Amino acid sequence: MPDLSINFAGIKSPNPFWLASAPPTNSGYQVMKAFDAGWGGAVWKTLGVPVVNVSSRYGSINYRDTRMAGFNNIELITDRPLSDNLKEIEEVKKYFPDHAVIASLMVESQEEWQQIIKDVENAGADGIELNFGCPHGMCERGMGSAVGQEPEVLQTIVSWVMEVAQVPVITKLTPNISHIVDPGLAAVRGGTNAISLINTIKSIVGIDLDTYAPYPVVDGKGTNGGYCGPAVKPIALEMVKELTQHPEIKNTPVSGIGGIETWRDIVEFILLGAGSVQVCTAVMHYGFGIVREMEAGLVQFMNDKNYNTIYDFIGKALPNVTEWKHLNLKHKVVANINPQKCIGCDLCYIACDDGAHQAIKLDRTNGNRIPEIIDENCVGCNLCALVCPVEECITMEKRDDGKQHVTWDQRTQLDDIPTSFNDDRAGGKHHYVPTVQDALKHRSK
Amino acid sequence: MSLYKRPESELEFQENFSQKKPLMSDSEAFYESARCLFCYDAPCISACPTGIDIPLFIKQIQSKNTSGAAATIFDTNWLGNACGKICPTGVLCEGACVHNHQDVPPIQIGRLQNYATEKAMSQNSLHFTPGEANGKKIALVGAGPASIACACELRILGYHVDIFEAKDKPTGLTVFGIAPYKITNDEVLDEFNYLQSQLGFNVIYNNPIISKNDIKQLENDYEAIFIGVGIGSTASLNLQGEKLNGVVGAVEWIEELRMNHHNVVVPDRVLVIGGGNTAMDAASEAARMGATEVTLAYRRDKMSMSAYDFEHKLAVSAGVRSIFQAQPVAILGEHEVTGVQFVKTLNIEGKLAYVDGSEFDIPCDLVIKATGQGKQVKFLQLISDLSLDSKNRIVVDPTSYQTSNPKYFAGGDVVNGGAEVVNAAFEGKMAAIGIHNKLSI
Numbered sequence: 001m002p003d004l005s006i007n008f009a010g011i012k013s014p015n016p017f018w019l020a021s022a023p024p025t026n027s028g029y030q031v032m033k034a035f036d037a038g039w040g041g042a043v044w045k046t047l048g049v050p051v052v053n054v055s056s057r058y059g060s061i062n063y064r065d066t067r068m069a070g071f072n073n074i075e076l077i078t079d080r081p082l083s084d085n086l087k088e089i090e091e092v093k094k095y096f097p098d099h100a101v102i103a104s105l106m107v108e109s110q111e112e113w114q115q116i117i118k119d120v121e122n123a124g125a126d127g128i129e130l131n132f133g134c135p136h137g138m139c140e141r142g143m144g145s146a147v148g149q150e151p152e153v154l155q156t157i158v159s160w161v162m163e164v165a166q167v168p169v170i171t172k173l174t175p176n177i178s179h180i181v182d183p184g185l186a187a188v189r190g191g192t193n194a195i196s197l198i199n200t201i202k203s204i205v206g207i208d209l210d211t212y213a214p215y216p217v218v219d220g221k222g223t224n225g226g227y228c229g230p231a232v233k234p235i236a237l238e239m240v241k242e243l244t245q246h247p248e249i250k251n252t253p254v255s256g257i258g259g260i261e262t263w264r265d266i267v268e269f270i271l272l273g274a275g276s277v278q279v280c281t282a283v284m285h286y287g288f289g290i291v292r293e294m295e296a297g298l299v300q301f302m303n304d305k306n307y308n309t310i311y312d313f314i315g316k317a318l319p320n321v322t323e324w325k326h327l328n329l330k331h332k333v334v335a336n337i338n339p340q341k342c343i344g345c346d347l348c349y350i351a352c353d354d355g356a357h358q359a360i361k362l363d364r365t366n367g368n369r370i371p372e373i374i375d376e377n378c379v380g381c382n383l384c385a386l387v388c389p390v391e392e393c394i395t396m397e398k399r400d401d402g403k404q405h406v407t408w409d410q411r412t413q414l415d416d417i418p419t420s421f422n423d424d425r426a427g428g429k430h431h432y433v434p435t436v437q438d439a440l441k442h443r444s445k
Numbered sequence: 446m447s448l449y450k451r452p453e454s455e456l457e458f459q460e461n462f463s464q465k466k467p468l469m470s471d472s473e474a475f476y477e478s479a480r481c482l483f484c485y486d487a488p489c490i491s492a493c494p495t496g497i498d499i500p501l502f503i504k505q506i507q508s509k510n511t512s513g514a515a516a517t518i519f520d521t522n523w524l525g526n527a528c529g530k531i532c533p534t535g536v537l538c539e540g541a542c543v544h545n546h547q548d549v550p551p552i553q554i555g556r557l558q559n560y561a562t563e564k565a566m567s568q569n570s571l572h573f574t575p576g577e578a579n580g581k582k583i584a585l586v587g588a589g590p591a592s593i594a595c596a597c598e599l600r601i602l603g604y605h606v607d608i609f610e611a612k613d614k615p616t617g618l619t620v621f622g623i624a625p626y627k628i629t630n631d632e633v634l635d636e637f638n639y640l641q642s643q644l645g646f647n648v649i650y651n652n653p654i655i656s657k658n659d660i661k662q663l664e665n666d667y668e669a670i671f672i673g674v675g676i677g678s679t680a681s682l683n684l685q686g687e688k689l690n691g692v693v694g695a696v697e698w699i700e701e702l703r704m705n706h707h708n709v710v711v712p713d714r715v716l717v718i719g720g721g722n723t724a725m726d727a728a729s730e731a732a733r734m735g736a737t738e739v740t741l742a743y744r745r746d747k748m749s750m751s752a753y754d755f756e757h758k759l760a761v762s763a764g765v766r767s768i769f770q771a772q773p774v775a776i777l778g779e780h781e782v783t784g785v786q787f788v789k790t791l792n793i794e795g796k797l798a799y800v801d802g803s804e805f806d807i808p809c810d811l812v813i814k815a816t817g818q819g820k821q822v823k824f825l826q827l828i829s830d831l832s833l834d835s836k837n838r839i840v841v842d843p844t845s846y847q848t849s850n851p852k853y854f855a856g857g858d859v860v861n862g863g864a865e866v867v868n869a870a871f872e873g874k875m876a877a878i879g880i881h882n883k884l885s886i
Contacts, residue, residue, distance in 0.1 A: 064507065065479035343546035350485035362486075369488065369543075389482050390547055 002302040003309045004295070006040075008276045009194035009253040010168040011127040013100040015040035016266070016298075016310055017291050020257050020278035021104035021129060021172075023075065024288070028088025032095060037288035038295055041100030043170075043196075043278060044089065046077035046131045047116060048106040048143075053079050058284075059205040059215035061231060070231035071281045072205045074216060074223055076137045077106050082116070086123040093124035102170065106131040106143050110160045117165050127167050130158065130192075132183070133174035133199020135226045145199070148174035151186035158190025170255060173197040173239075180239045184249050195243060196255035196278060198236045200226025229281040233259030237272055241321050244273025261290070263297020270310055271317035329411070330404035333380035333396040335359075335373045341393035344369030348384035348394060356383045358434055377432045448764040451735030452707040461733040462625040465759075466530050469553075469560040478507040481552050484543055489554060492541035495522040495871040499538055499554055506561055515565030518558055519573070523594040524870040526566065526636040527619055529559030530628040532867050535755050563632075566639045573643045576603030581884060584609065584667040588648050589617025590866045591857025592673035593637060594873030595880075596646040602881045606646035607667075611653035615641075617675055618858075619866055621700040624726040626733070630703060660827045664852060669880045672828075672839065672848070672855040673873060676863050677819040682718070686776030687814075695719065695727040695815035702730055712810030714738045716785055717765075718773055719815030720750035725760045727813045732763035739765045740807060744772040744790055744797060768807075772799060776812060784808040821859065828853060838862045845879030846872060854880050 004015040018041035019025050019034055026045040034042055053075055061070030078085060093101055103120035105128060107113050117128060132154055134144030147154050154171070161169055171187035173180065175198035187195055202224050204214045214222035236258020243249045256274030260266060261282040269277050282290050307313050337348070349371040352360040359377035362369075373384075385394040411417050418425040452458040469477065481503040489499045498517055505514035518525035534540070534555035542551030565571035581604050585592040588610035596606045614620055620633040641648070654660065663670055679694025681687060695717070702709050711734040717727045720743035732739045741760060743750055746769050750757065761767065771787040778784070789803035820837035832840040832849035839848055839855045846854045856872030858864065 065476050341547075343543040344484075344488065345482045345543045346485035347482060 002299060002307060004040075004298065006276055006310060008100075008168075008255065009127075009170065011041070011100050011102065011194075012098070013040040013276065014098060015295065016270070016276045017041070017294055018043060018100065018102075018255065018276050018278045019283060020280040021046050021102075021131065022280035022284070023073075024280060024283045026078065026080070028092050031088075031092050031101065034283075034288045034291075035092070035096045035099045038291040039099075039288060041102065041126075041276065043102040043104050043129050044085065044125075046104040046106045046134070047082055047085055047120065048077050049112075050081055051076040051079050051137070054218045056216040056218050059225060060229070061205055068229055068281065068285050070203075070205065070227060071229035071284070072203050072215075072225035072227045073200070074136050074218075074225040077104075077131070077134070082119065086119055089120065089123040089125055093126075100126045102127040102129050104129040104131050104172070106134070106138060108141075108143060110157075113157065113160050114164045117161060121166055125167060127170060127193075128161070128165055129170040129172050129196060130161060131172055131199070132157075133172050133197075135174060135176050135200055135202040136224055145174040145176050145202075148172075148183050148199070149177050151182045154183050155186040155190040158187055158192050162191035168193040170194040170196050172199055172257075174199045175235060175239055175258075176202045180242045181246055181249070184243045184246065188249050188252050192252065194253040194255060194275075195249070196257055197243070198232070198239050198258045200228045201232055201235065203227030228259065230259045230261055233265060233268075237268060240269060240274055241272045241318065244315060245318055245321065261285075263294045263301065266294055266298055267301055267313075268317075270314050272321070273315040273318055275310075275314060325409040325412070326407050328405050328407060330400055330406050332398070332400040334375055334378045334399050335380070335382075335384050336395050336397045337371060337373060337384075338393050338395070339370045341390050342370045343390055343393075345389060346371055347387045347389065351383050351387045356381055358432065360384060374432075379431070447732065447735050447737045449733050449735050451711075454707060458625075458707040461735075462730075464530075464629070465626050466553075466556050466559065468563055469556050474506055474557060474560045477553050477557055478503045480544075481507070482543065488541040488543060489538040489552075492537045493522075494537070494865070494867045495528075495874070497521045497525070497538075497558070499558075502561060503552065503554070503557055506557055511561050512565045512568075512570040514561035515571045518562055519571065522867065522870050523597040523640060523874060524590050524619070524636065524866060526559060526562035527590070527616075527628060527633055528867045528870060529555045529557075529562060530632065531619070531623050532865060533753055533755070536753055537867070562636070566635060573597070573601070573640070575600040575644050578605065579603040581605065581668045582607065582666065583669050583671065583880060584663045585671040585673055586654050586663075587611070587617065587672070587674040587857075587859075588615040588650075589673050589675050589857055589869060590619055591675075591859075591869035591873035591876075592617075592671060593640065594870040595671050595673065595854075595856065595877045596873075597640055597644050598874045598877030599880065600644040600646050602877065604881075608646060608648040609652045609654055609663075610648055610650050613650050615648055615650075617673075618696075621703055622696060622723075623703075623866075624699070624730060625703060625706075626729075654824065654827075657827055668884055670853050671873070671876055671880065672825075672853055672859055673857045673869070674821045674824060675858040677821050679814050680817050680819045682773065682814055682816060684773060684776055686778060686782070689776060689778045689782045690780055691778070691782035691810060692776055692812045692814065694818075695723045695813050696818055698813050699723070699727060699730065702734070709734065711736050714809040715740070715811045715813065716807055716809035717741050717813045717815055718785070719743065719817075720745065720752060721815060721817070722752045722756050724813075724815035725752045725756035727815050728765040729756075729760040729763045731811070731813065732760070732765050736811075738809075739763075740809070741765050741767045742771045742773065742785070742787065742807065743767070743769050746770060746792060749792075772797070774804065777806065782809065782812050785812060818863065825859075836862055841876075842879070844875070845882060846876035847879055847883065851883075 006016050021043040025042045031042045057075040059072045060068045063069040103125040132148035138144035139146040171192040206215045240256050253275040255276040256269035257278040260279045349360045349362045357379050359374045360371045362371050388394040449461045483500045487500045502514040502517040538554045539551040544551045583604050585608040588608045599606050715731040715736040728741045770790045772790050775786040784806045786806050789800040791798045830850040854876040856876045857869035
């Protein structure tokens with residue numbers, strides 16, 4: 001049995017599975033129940049001056065019959081008095097002294113910051129997370145993402161916190177910024193012990209077609225919310241990588257957040273350098289029990305790969321995440337359709353013909369529905385394999401011999417790149433493109 | 446032993462004849478529609494005799510545009526609701542679903558179709574507007590599915606439509622001949638009423654066209670005439686004893702059952718003769734009416750039956766026993782039928798031969814003959830210059846459905862010899878377009 005325990009910037013936890021600061025960590029009842037279910041840590045629902053919330057708070061993106069592929073909320077930080085929360089933190093720590101309880105905080109003035117830090121430390125919090133991410137409501141009042149979007153302000157507040165904090169401090173960043181490294185650097189320069197990201201993405205999940213109001217609708221009106229859930233994972237993974245690869249930030253532990261639901265998501269975040277992960281939407285959807293699958297999968301993965309601790313593979317994918325200009329232009333893959341597996345939906349054909357590079361042909365002779373790849377037209381884009389509804393039916397096969405390696409960067413240095421609009425070195429110069437009139441052959445009779 | 450208790454009330458009848466394709470709930474339709482792959486040039490469309498854009502209407506159900514889904518269906522098939530329930534979808538659209546090739550259950554297209562059309566009708570959310578009146582009148586003979594489809598299409602094109610129906614109810618075999626577990630009388634008539642109330646075609650009931658004079662009148666009063674009279678009553682077997690009490694034709698017996706439900710008295714031992722879908726239906730229905738011993742007798746082997754395999758399986762699952770290679774030679778009894786004498790048969794080079802001395806009797810209290818229906822030759826002969834083929838089917842132009850007598854068009858069983866409601870719906874619609882093209886010249 002591998003050792004799942006972590007020491008995240010000084011915060012010890014029996015495993016890397018933490019609950020993110022959100023509705024599932026609103027009370028001691030929930031956090032205790034979560035720890036009992038197997039979660040290693042919990043970031044308490046953000047404490048501060050209690051708010052007043054609205055009724056109707058969440059909205060979601062349902063993709064076909066999949067509920068909550070994306071999720072959004074307009075709920076604010078805790079609406080419960082600080083003393084109630086502090087009392088419950090204390091109680092939880094009594095029952096679960098070895099689990100990580102991190103207090104998420106959001107206040108305005110230096111005085112408030114320094115006071116609330118003392119309060120949560122006295123209650124027994126193992127760490128502090130600074131909420132500089134909330135993109136709705138709180139930012140209108142100069143907090144949350146309003147801070148995360150201003151690196152200088154962020155750095156100042158972090159330094160106020162670091163002056164007094166006795167426990168490790170995690171700075172939580174907002175993704176609602178064009179360059180995540182800026183607030184990341186500001187947090188590091190302010191002295192933060194760790195960074196967590198991403199907070200939610202500013203969003204409107206949909207509009208009611210009868211009342212013309214955005215979801216979630218509050219008495220005929222709505223506002224932008226914070227978007228999360230499985231749909232945001234790719235954005236989170238990329239932003240984690242931006243920080244874990246940055247020379248000045250990479251030594252600061254990062255807690256990965258964004259769309260995590262299964263062990264695979266967790267392993268991906270760890271491979272990109274996350275030292276813990278935080279989960280919210282999956283728990284709001286399935287309850288705390290979802291951690292069973294995470295733990296079983298992570299253990300299995302570590303056993304299969306012979307890893308004893310997560311530090312054996314943290315950041316292992318980072319060397320392979322590079323810039324486009326360093327990709328090998330001589331690498332060549334071509335799609336292959338397995339006719340034994342093909343069910344004849346012909347989605348690959350139409351996806352390629354309408355949406356990609358016209359590299360699949362369809363010959364209806366004798367009612368045939370199995371499409372055929374036109375090797376010389378195939379650019380190896382993967383689209384057909386992605387749309388194919390059959391497991392392992394379309395595979396991408398390597399066609400280069402692996403001996404050549406030429407990148408855009410190298411070609412640039414050799415002055416061998418297209419430089420004018422009609423340059424002969426254009427990548428698609430000799431590639432097949434149907435005539436404009438060929439389009440009309442498809443008109444129905 | 447019968448698997449079914451004799452139904453003594455309408456409720457018990459409905460239980461024994463519970464719908465094979467019940468109406469989907471909103472959730473069921475939501476999850477089922479999510480499974481559709483939206484195939485390119487989808488094989489389900491080609492497998493539908495009317496060519497409904499099935500992936501489109503399923504996508505419309507998924508995006509909660511149910512009345513749009515219904516519009517897609519009715520645009521192509523005026524009997525879209527009935528067809529969703531009664532089409533042999535397993536051998537048509539659902540049989541063609543690509544999921545079959547990866548051992549995933551095919552999309553339940555029929556039930557999704559019925560979901561969309563039923564919802565649109567019950568919520569009155571789909572409206573058809575007749576075309577601007579062009580002053581031309583068309584007569585349709587018979588109010589079965591072919592004529593209904595033809596009438597709807599003609600109304601859209603602006604024609605005045607009068608349908609002449611011999612019986613007191615519309616929809617022909619859809620209400621009189623389909624097995625009750627496939628569709629209820631109300632469902633059939635509700636769709637008809639919805640179409641009629643919106644499109645405004647007339648049906649003159651209890652008005653058979655039986656004489657040359659009737660024909661002459663029609664020819665005088667109307668610009669064109671559509672023949673949708675279907676096929677006739679059960680053909681005679683020309684056997685001794687065929688006139689005994691307790692010997693009935695399947696079409697007539699099923700009609701009686703559809704109209705009178707649990708009030709029809711079915712004796713214990715029922716023998717059904719035939720190997721087509723009507724024979725399977727009759728056997729299934731007799732078993733569901735509580736007959737204790739239902740036997741299906743067919744003169745050739747199982748493979749040669751024209752019935753769909755699933756229909757035979759359905760009969761077997763209702764407790765029906767099957768006997769193959771048995772040719773009836775005489776119906777036994779004095780006043781009441783007591784049994785049927787058979788002779789065993791052999792297939793020799795594709796021909797049927799009797800085995801000498803192999804005669805045997807099957808005792809029974811009711812014989813249902815499901816050995817085919819006669820054609821409406823007597824009626825068809827009233828029309829001059831109307832070409833029929835060797836099987837007495839009307840010969841039509843395959844695109845316009847115009848007959849050899851240019852004033853007449855035809856579609857449905859009278860042309861195809863007896864097929865599905867969906868085929869009649871298609872042919873009726875095509876004939877309407879044929880009529881329009883001809884009259885627009």
